[in-house]
Amino acid sequence: MGSDAIELRHLRFFVALAEELNFGRAAARCHVTQPPFSVAIRQLERYLSVALVLRSSRQVTLTPAGEALYSRAQRLLTQANDAYMLALSVSEGKRGKLRVGFHASMLYQGLHRMVAAMEREEPLVEVQLLEMPTQEQVHALLSGDIDVGFGHSTVVPETLASVPILNEPFVVCVSPGHSVLSEPRFRLDMLKEEGFICFWREASPAYFDRIVSLCVEAGFTPKVRHQVRQWTTVVAMVSQGMGVAIVPRSLMHSGLKAAFIPLSSGAVSPLQCMWLNGMEQPLVISLVKYAKAHLQSVAADCEIQSTP
Template identity: 35%
Template sequence: MELHQLRCFVAVAEELHFGRAAIRMHMTQPPLSRQVQLLERALGIQLFERNNRSVRLTTAGAGFLRDARHILAFSDQAADGARRLARGEAGSLTLGFTAVSAYQMIPQLLARAQEQLPGLQFTLREMVSSAQLEALAAHRIDVAFVRQINDADGLDGQLISREPLLVVLPHNHPLARETAIAVSALDQQPFVMYAPDEGRYFYDCIAGQFALSGVKPRYVYHLGQTHTVVSMVKAGLGLAIVPASAAQLHSEGLVFKPLLDAQLHAELYMVSRHDNDNPALPAFRRLVEGLN
């Protein structure tokens, strides 16, 4: 039993006329009749009652018509699914991302993927940048969204966003009236700092600026995640410097101010392995590039 035989059978069953069915199948009538006969022989049953004036389905033929339609529909679905997988429009990807990127970029990206690549499924892994690169090396994730990359062989990295770092402080703090805040104004201020292990990227960036400016804040806490840093500031425990996207958090009672005499930025890179042959990866990378 072949799919072509099933298609010929369904055409005759729906037209109840071999001539019209042959036209529908873009073939002449004798080969069409031959395909139906071969199908009947393979099944060992008669599908049609024929005479010179009419063609009718037998009881067995009517029952088989339902199944034949299901088989053909499933065959078409399978073929379409295979083609979409080959084009990268279906399948699955595991994404690593930093907590800060989840405030705005990752939700926007997933919403666009749902619209443009609806057949693609995602598994999400929230990790700091160093843990993402380790997971990428071990093939545990397909794509990493990290703050910085090294020159390791076998990796494709692309800068996809760059956002400023801002001072966050309670709205009733004396410095909140300033349009922009000088780095020197943070000297001896209680300050909520990123941890040098979990928040290494931001720690190095902010501490480097303080050292360059000769500023020594009073560090009250060292924390790994931006949302925790912002929560401490909201509780009045100190000031902090955070990515601008942190304003997406519940920030009632807080203000975000640019630095007056320094320009600090947080970069985000999309990284994947050269040897990753997941067919969904190229389509996903093009989608991410389209966000810019």
């Protein structure tokens, strides 16, 4: 072999020549003049130490070595182009895998719409959902186990970037036959003697502390009887008469047999999209766009609602 380095342009020029069998037309197809085109073909032959084409005043033909190289060169150029397009699509956020942490309550906030829209409009993007509470999401983001998280807290570590997605009202959740449902005007302190079922504090301290503060603002400290890791578990336990709870309004659409009462305080549950600071990759920015477009608080009546 010679000392000249082989480049993709050499293969591109050769494929054009193999298909045109004319130096002038092949050079024009590659947008170069004929002299440098001919030099590139000779460099390729010198590098391989074989003749690839037979030249005459009337025609150009491929040698057996040229015929063999032609099919391989075509595949190499196709693979190189595929690699380029892959890198480009990843850089533009159109291809790749996105690991997303989420709360179970998002199932009733349009999570399926967000994922379906992104997968439909960005078919080369794979969204992997990992259900976990806010604190676990923070740890997973810092350790690199997830790329994006949706947490219910307005306070995130300085190492994380975040953007607000929605504010969802809290509602009181009681069993269908609870006595407060017959009251003409509900007040939260009517539940001061009840046992409360709360989201586990270690998993989501912001949720736990917010619910306790709502009760304190109403004039009593709640008797926290049970702590669980899933909002649907909270509602299921309430439906079975195991206590009362304060939950995000979207849980009204969980299909579980419980009654829901609006809170006059206007308290809301914030939903934040979080990611590692400085890692604003295109896929993350794209997901934020879909989240803002498709995640929303489900509308609810202001009157007492119950599941039959």
